[in-house]
Structures are given as structure tokens and as C-alpha cells.
Amino acid sequence: MSDxxxxxxxxxxxxxxxxxxxxxxxxxxxxxLGILFILLLALFAPIIARYDVAQINSKARLAAPxxxxxxxxxxxxxxxxxxxxxxxxxxLLVGVVSVSIAAGIGYLFGLAAGFFEGKVESxxxxxxxxxxxxxxxxxxxxxxxxxxxxxxxxMIAIGIVxxxxxxxxxxxSVKAVKGTDYIANARSVGLKNSVILFRHIxxxxxxPFTVQATLALSSAILTEATMSFxxxxxxxxxPSWGSxxxxxRTYMEMAxxxxxxxxxxxxxxxxxxxILGDALRDALDPKLKL
Amino acid sequence: xLIPILLGISIAIFLIMQLIPGDVVSGILGIEETxxxxxxxxxxxxxxxxxxxxxxxxISGVVxxxxxxxxxxxxxxxxxxxxxxSISAELAILACIVAWIIAFPLxxxxxxxxxxxxxxxxxxxxxxxxxxPGFAFATLLILFLALVFGYYPxxxxxxxxxxxxxxxxxxxxxxxxxxxxxxxxxxRMTRSSMLEVLRQDFIKAVRAKGAPERIxxxxxxxRNASIPIVTLVGMQIGILMGGTVVIExxxxxxxxxxxxxxxxxxxxxxxxxxTVLFMATxxxxxxLLVDILYTYIDPRITYS
Numbered sequence: 001m002s003d004x005x006x007x008x009x010x011x012x013x014x015x016x017x018x019x020x021x022x023x024x025x026x027x028x029x030x031x032x033l034g035i036l037f038i039l040l041l042a043l044f045a046p047i048i049a050r051y052d053v054a055q056i057n058s059k060a061r062l063a064a065p066x067x068x069x070x071x072x073x074x075x076x077x078x079x080x081x082x083x084x085x086x087x088x089x090x091x092l093l094v095g096v097v098s099v100s101i102a103a104g105i106g107y108l109f110g111l112a113a114g115f116f117e118g119k120v121e122s123x124x125x126x127x128x129x130x131x132x133x134x135x136x137x138x139x140x141x142x143x144x145x146x147x148x149x150x151x152x153x154x155m156i157a158i159g160i161v162x163x164x165x166x167x168x169x170x171x172x173s174v175k176a177v178k179g180t181d182y183i184a185n186a187r188s189v190g191l192k193n194s195v196i197l198f199r200h201i202x203x204x205x206x207x208p209f210t211v212q213a214t215l216a217l218s219s220a221i222l223t224e225a226t227m228s229f230x231x232x233x234x235x236x237x238x239p240s241w242g243s244x245x246x247x248x249r250t251y252m253e254m255a256x257x258x259x260x261x262x263x264x265x266x267x268x269x270x271x272x273x274x275i276l277g278d279a280l281r282d283a284l285d286p287k288l289k290l
Numbered sequence: 291x292l293i294p295i296l297l298g299i300s301i302a303i304f305l306i307m308q309l310i311p312g313d314v315v316s317g318i319l320g321i322e323e324t325x326x327x328x329x330x331x332x333x334x335x336x337x338x339x340x341x342x343x344x345x346x347x348x349i350s351g352v353v354x355x356x357x358x359x360x361x362x363x364x365x366x367x368x369x370x371x372x373x374x375x376s377i378s379a380e381l382a383i384l385a386c387i388v389a390w391i392i393a394f395p396l397x398x399x400x401x402x403x404x405x406x407x408x409x410x411x412x413x414x415x416x417x418x419x420x421x422x423p424g425f426a427f428a429t430l431l432i433l434f435l436a437l438v439f440g441y442y443p444x445x446x447x448x449x450x451x452x453x454x455x456x457x458x459x460x461x462x463x464x465x466x467x468x469x470x471x472x473x474x475x476x477x478r479m480t481r482s483s484m485l486e487v488l489r490q491d492f493i494k495a496v497r498a499k500g501a502p503e504r505i506x507x508x509x510x511x512x513r514n515a516s517i518p519i520v521t522l523v524g525m526q527i528g529i530l531m532g533g534t535v536v537i538e539x540x541x542x543x544x545x546x547x548x549x550x551x552x553x554x555x556x557x558x559x560x561x562x563x564x565t566v567l568f569m570a571t572x573x574x575x576x577x578l579l580v581d582i583l584y585t586y587i588d589p590r591i592t593y594s
Contacts, residue, residue, distance in 0.1 A: 126294070127298075129298075130295060130299055133299055133570050133573060133574050134570055134573075135529065135532035135569065136529075136532060137532035137535060137536070138531070138535065138566060138569060138570075141535070141554060142303075142562070142566060145562070146306050225423060225425075225426075226423065226425060226536055229425050229536065230535075230536060232554070245429055248429070249432075252429075252436065253433075253437070259429055259433050260430070260433070262426075263426040263429060263430050266426050267422050267423070270422075270423065271417065271418070271421040274417060274420055278417075
């Protein structure tokens with residue numbers, strides 16, 4: 001082994017080869033299909049759902065699963081299957097928007113901290129450490145307590161909480177590529193900072209960033225479900241798997257289906273994202289194989 | 291580094307609390323509110339002063355162990371936090387014990403028998419542990435016990451001093467729920483870290499000199515593999531504290547998490563401010579302890 005700093009290629013493999021690699025890994029395939037299933041449920045919710053999610057039917061309260069109500073009904077006689085389907089929409093929407101907020105801001109912070117160093121870096125990282133010093137669900141609950149409970153505020157809260165992980169990931173990879181020869185070359189030919197940052201450093205920090213984004217999606221969906229479960233996330237009558245599960249606890253014994261289906265869908269979705277995250281990490285960074 | 295971060299946290303919490311809509315005075319007075327009564331209550335609660343003064347009043351109290359009084363009940367917040375912390379800490383310790391009993395042996399076994407049947411089972415179990423949210427697991431567990439065994443977890447809390455057995459009965463289910471999700475990630479980290487170490491030359495050397503396998507694994511491999519595991523365990527304390535907020539709610543355990551939620555729902559600032567600051571402080575201190583623990587595990591690490 002030589003002591004010379006070796007260049008690690010952290011660019012994303014081209015879309016084709018990455019997908020192929022994921023598909024060849026049985027776990028990657030399972031995760032991918034799982035997410036695709038939830039995505040289709042969410043996209044085609046209006047077609048798939050059989051009833052209006054808020055429609056109260058006092059004659060069909062706590063009905064067991066049947067041909068009419070596939071997953072049974074809840075204490076208001078609302079169709080659980082339809083609420084699960086629309087719940088997928090809520091989960092994915094909150095997940096994607098909040099991770100985009102976190103990734104966007106975290107990316108800029110990480111880039112600035114890694115590239116400029118000095119005061120910029122210490123100020124940004126100090127701020128990140130403060131956010132990081134709160135257990136994430138705690139901070140999300142606090143932010144929602146301030147902003148009030150709504151779907152948009154839930155997204156903002158989860159977004160803010162996830163900024164530090166992105167900032168740290170990006171900063172680390174920026175620092176890793178910064179010392180390499182090709183960045184020195186880019187400087188020596190007189191390229192501007194902005195060009196070096198976005199054309200040369202950015203592509204090289206995408207791999208760990210992508211893995212982080214997949215894992216953050218699963219944790220964002222989990223946080224939303226937890227907040228809604230505590231009554232501080234998505235508010236009724238909007239369907240959220242977390243709040244459905246929370247409401248179900250009162251009727252647990254009379255109507256176990258009220259508990260089982262939302263719980264299974266939460267578990268299935270988070271499992272799928274985690275499996276895909278693992279497979280992605282294996283594909284992009286074989287050294288880290290777990 | 292510790293002091294500036296704690297100061298930053300205290301300022302952040304204080305400012306966040308100021309932004310909360312809805313005010314406590316109208317909550318207390320309700321329809322009986324008159325300007326005079328309002329002014330009196332604002333003076334009594336100390337919220338008529340400028341923000342900076344309010345912050346300094348609060349933080350100088352905090353340094354002396356006085357977190358203020360609950361807006362609602364007038365009870366001192368700090369003794370309540372300490373009492374509830376002892377409950378949450380007991381839960382967290384039990385959860386760690388559950389997690390480690392499961393995770394270390396299985397993680398090591400899985401690394402030693404790589405790609406075997408056992409390894410696969412352990413990896414799937416670990417993935418489930420990581421992916422099943424605590425509140426979903428808890429709800430399903432309660433449902434299962436009720437339907438199959440007709441068992442219901444006790445609702446009324448009994449302290450460890452009053453009746454240790456009863457206390458354990460109350461704590462064991464939440465500890466299993468919290469512990470199993472912790473176990474998932476610890477198991478994964480133990481496995482990958484052990485695999486990394488087992489490949490190295492010094493393990494061959496230890497084996498070549500004829501050391502028994504048990505010594506090779508425990509004293510040489512596991513000790514060297516434990517740095518990333520300790521880091522992870524340290525990081526999990528934060529997740530554990532977040533987890534207790536939800537789990538305490540489900541199992542009606544009067545810990546810190548439940549105190550905080552009540553504070554948020556009732557807009558009781560001193561409770562929320564105090565609890566969050568306390569939790570964040572514990573979290574930061576534990577991370578510091580983890581750093582110190584490194585030097586003990588691996589004497590090559592020094593801090594200047």
C-alpha cells in the first residue's frame with residue numbers, strides 16, 4: 001500500500017448501471033418494488049380508494065374486513081382501506097417535501113462549510129451541532145408547537161430537524177475531494193469558486209448524499225407517523241397512518257383491524273426504504289458493506 | 291465546546307417558546323379576563339418584562355437549579371424533572387440491557403458465521419428491529435397480549451422503591467419495545483465492525499500463537515471492534531430519549547417524555563423549556579462521556 005492519498009470516485013454511477021446493480025441484488029430489488037408499490041398507491045389513490053376518506057357512516061361502525069370493506073371500518077364507519085391508500089399519499093408527500101427542504105439547505109451549508117473553512121465553517125457547524133443536540137423527535141415537536149399543527153408545518157419541522165445530517169455528509173465529502181490534484185488543477189487554470197463548487201466538487205459528493213437521502217426519507221416518514229400518533233402531526237379528518245393507529249387504540253379489542261393495517265403499512269414502507277438504502281450503499285460504496 | 295453549545299441550546303429553546311402562538315394568561319383566565327386581571331397575571335408570571343430580561347431571569351435561575359414554576363399548578367419544575375428523570379432513566383437503562391443482551395452475542399455470532407443460515411436470520415431480525423417504529427410495535431404487542439393471553443399492561447405507576455416487582459412488570463414491556471429497536475442497529479454495527487477486525491493480520495497472529503478462540507474473539511477482536519459500536523450506542527441515547535416520549539405516552543409511564551408532552555399541549559412554558567434543556571444537556575454530556583470512553587477502550591486515542 002502506498003501512502004499517497006488515493007482518489008476515491010464518489011460520483012454517482014450512471015443511472016442505467018446503478019439501477020441494474022440494484023436490480024441484481026435481491027434485497028435491492030425487494031426494497032425498490034416495495035417503494036414502487038407505495039408510490040403507485042399514492043399516485044392512483046383516487047382510482048384505488050373505494051370510498052371517500054372522510055365519509056362517516058354510522059350504520060357501518062367498526063365493521064370487520066369483508067368484500068365491501070376490505071380492511072374493515074373504523075369507529076366512524078369510515079373505510080380503512082381507502083384511508084390507508086390516501087395515507088400513503090400523505091406519508092410520501094411529507095417525506096419527499098421535508099427531505100427536499102433538509103437536503104437543499106443542508107447541501108448548501110455543507111458545501112460552504114467544507115469549501116470555505118475558517119469562520120464560515122465553525123459558525124455553520126456550531127449551528128448544526130445545536131440542532132443536532134436535540135433528539136430529533138423532540139425538536140420536531142417543539143417546532144410544530146410553535147408553528148401550529150398542519151401538514152405544511154409538519155414538513156417544515158421534519159425538514160429542519162434533518163438539515164445537520166446532510167450538512168455533515170456533504171462537508172465530509174467536500175473535504176475529501178478538496179485536497180485532490182484535480183481540484184488543484186481546476187484552481188490553477190483559474191476557474192471561479194462557483195464553477196469548482198458546482199461543476200467539480202458537487203458531482204463527487206453525490207454518492208453518500210444519495211444514500212443519506214434514502215435513509216432520511218424513511219426517518220422522515222417515521223417522524224411524521226410518530227408526530228401524528230402523538231396528535232401533533234397531520235390533523236383529522238386527513239388520513240395519516242400514525243393518527244389512524246393512535247385512534248385505533250381505544251377500539252383495539254373490538255376492532256383489531258383498526259390497529260393491524262395502519263401498523264403493517266407503516267412497517268412495510270419504512271422497511272422498504274431501509275432495504276433500498278442498504279442496497280444503495282452497498283452499490284455505491286462497497287467498502288461500507290454491512 | 292460544551293458550554294457554548296448548551297448556551298446556544300438554551301437561547302434556541304427560549305426563543306422558540308416565545309414564538310408559540312396562543313398565550314397562557316388567556317388560557318388561565320378564560321372568559322373572566324379583564325385588563326386588570328391580565329396585567330396582574332402577566333406580572334405574576336414575569337412575562338411583562340422585556341425578552342432579554344426574561345431570558346436572564348430564567349437562565350440565572352437554571353444555573354442555580356431553579357427552573358421556575360409551572361404556569362398551571364405553580365409547582366416547582368426542577369424537582370419534578372428530577373423525579374421524572376429517574377423514571378425515564380430506569381426505562382432507558384432497562385432498554386439498553388435488553389438491547390445489549392440481544393445485540394452483542396447475535397452480532398458477534400453473525401459475523402463469525404458469515405453467510406450462514408443464522409447470519410441471515412440475524413440480519414433480517416436486525417433490519418426489522420431498525421425499521422419497525424416503536425409505537426407500532428408497542429401497539430401491536432399490546433393487542434397481541436390482550437387477544438391471545440387476555441393480559442393488559444398495568445396503567446397505574448408504582449415506583450421501584452414501593453414495589454420492585456410491580457415496577458418491573460410496568461417497565462418490562464416498554465423496555466422490550468425500546469430495546470428491540472436499539473438492538474437492530476447495534477447488531478448491524480457489531481457484525482460489520484467484527485467482520486472488519488476479524489480480517490486483520492493481528493487476529494491471525496493471536497490465533498497462530500495458540501490463544502483460545504474465546505480469548506481471541508472477546509479480548510482481541512471485540513475490543514478492537516467496539517469503537518464504532520460505542521459511538522453508535524452514544525448516538526442512540528438521543529434516539530432513546532425521543533423514543534421514551536412516545537413509549538411513555540403509550541404505557542402511561544409518568545416520565546420526562548410525558549411531562550414534556552403535557553407541557554406542550556398545555557402551553558406551560560417553564561415545563562417545556564426546562565424539560566427540553568434538561569434532555570438536551572443530558573444528551574450532550576453523554577456524548578462527551580462517549581468521547582472519554584474511547585480513550586479507555588483504545589489507549590492510542592488521546593485528546594490534547
